[in-house]
Amino acid sequence: MVIGAGFTGLLTARVLAGHFDRVTVLERDELPAGAAHRSGLPQARHPHGMLARGARIVEDLFPGVRAELAAQGAPVFDFGAGFATRLPYGWAPRRPVGIEVQSFDQTHLEAVLRARVRDLPRVELLDGFTVEGLHLSADLRRAAGVTGHRRADPGRTPVRIEADLTVDATGRRSRLPGWLTAAGLPSPRRLEVPSPLVYSSRMYELTGDQVPDWLVAFEMTLPPSVDRGGAAITVDGTRRLVSLVAPADELPPPRDDEALRRFAATLRSPHFAEVMERGRPVSPVYRCVVGGNLWLRYDRLPSRPDGLLVLGDAFCAFNPVYGQGLTVAALQARLLARLLRTADGPGRLAHRFQRRAARIALVPWLTATAADRGWSAGPASRPARMTRSFLDGILRRLPDEPELYTRFARVQNMVASPAVLLRPLLGRPVRRAEGCAVARLCGRVTRRHPRSPPSAGIWR
Structure with a gap:
């Protein structure tokens, strides 16, 4: 049952x-x-969104699902080429990374x-x-x-x-x-590990030359320095689902369309404001606590x-x-x-x-909470601080290092272990905190269960 x-x-x-x-x-x-x-x-x-690893499993369980969704307009595309991602420290490289994903409703x-x-x-x-x-x-x-x-x-x-x-x-x-x-x-x-974020989302229809050259736009939050962001996904050939994300006290009321447009214009990525200006809204604005x-x-x-x-x-x-x-x-x-x-x-x-x-x-827990602990004013544990420091160091380098971003994209889509992010660091002495953070992300620091086998099998 x-x-x-x-x-x-x-x-x-x-x-x-x-x-x-x-x-x-x-x-x-x-x-x-x-x-x-x-x-x-x-x-x-x-x-x-479904990461590439999840999509493969769904396709194994239900052969032909990807094609069935594609026939309904859900596009299949390369993660690196189709995403326009604004990271906390700059734009992610726009180039193919060899990872196929699909956006859908x-x-x-x-x-x-x-x-x-x-x-x-x-x-x-x-x-x-x-x-x-x-x-x-x-x-x-x-x-x-x-x-x-x-x-x-x-x-x-x-x-x-x-x-x-x-x-x-x-x-x-x-x-x-x-x-x-x-x-x-x-x-x-x-x-x-709480988050104060809420969504305000609305569907827009774009036609002709209004359709942008990206299939998914994403602006990442990284508290406390970047406390607002957004996502816009292609539902089919003409519709984009736009979501603005911020703490509840910063996001305008859902019925104040003009205030939402002004809010979108404050984001580092221009794509959300562009869709809202050019597109025709085909749904109300829905508000939801992110959780x-x-x-x-x-x-x-x-x-x-x-x-x-x-x-x-x-x-x-x-x-x-x-x-x-x-x-x-x-x-x-x-x-x-x-x-x-x-x-x-x-x-x-x-x-x-x-x-x-x-x-x-x-691993998903450690990566998600490493970012979200920035919302808390209280002290973080030493392992949490190490993981956050490692993540921050990687994010700073991504805009200028396409090869590192390719590795990051593989980890993000759960088709590779976080250990692959250490390889670009091997040309210089690796700080102990970096090595410990990656070991922790890979599940190999298991003091409470020292006899547990490592989680490397997750990546196979």
């Missing part, structure tokens, strides 16, 4: 369908037939994946169903399913659905910690029910400005597929999965 029919839940259902006789996907929303927005996914009105991606999952003979997608709690075995050692009710039922008649394996893929709004506490079980420790970084350490629970897995944002959620969430979820789905090939059954699967899923989350 999979709770949640978003991106993570759909990938998970596809994986489970190859190993179980029946897979039930439960979704609180009434799901649309095609590409339409739904209340449970407000962030779909804002730009999303999140509702179209989910619609395509949802249709594929509905066609799987072993999968039942049950929407309009609210899950209210876990159903546990008498000794509390095994998750035996869930309890809930159909939203269309005015009497909220309780329904119990049993399963050998239960997966929480409900995202940031996961209620699992509360369910565990209600059952008398320990809940996971919360690690949080910071949150890691629920299910991998470190002293005891957990067997038969219960947590994937995606319900396990570890990142500041979406950095575009890591979809790819990390895809990597975790692939991990689950690998573990299921050798597992005798769902017993003890949760323990092995959560520990290895934590290794997948480690």
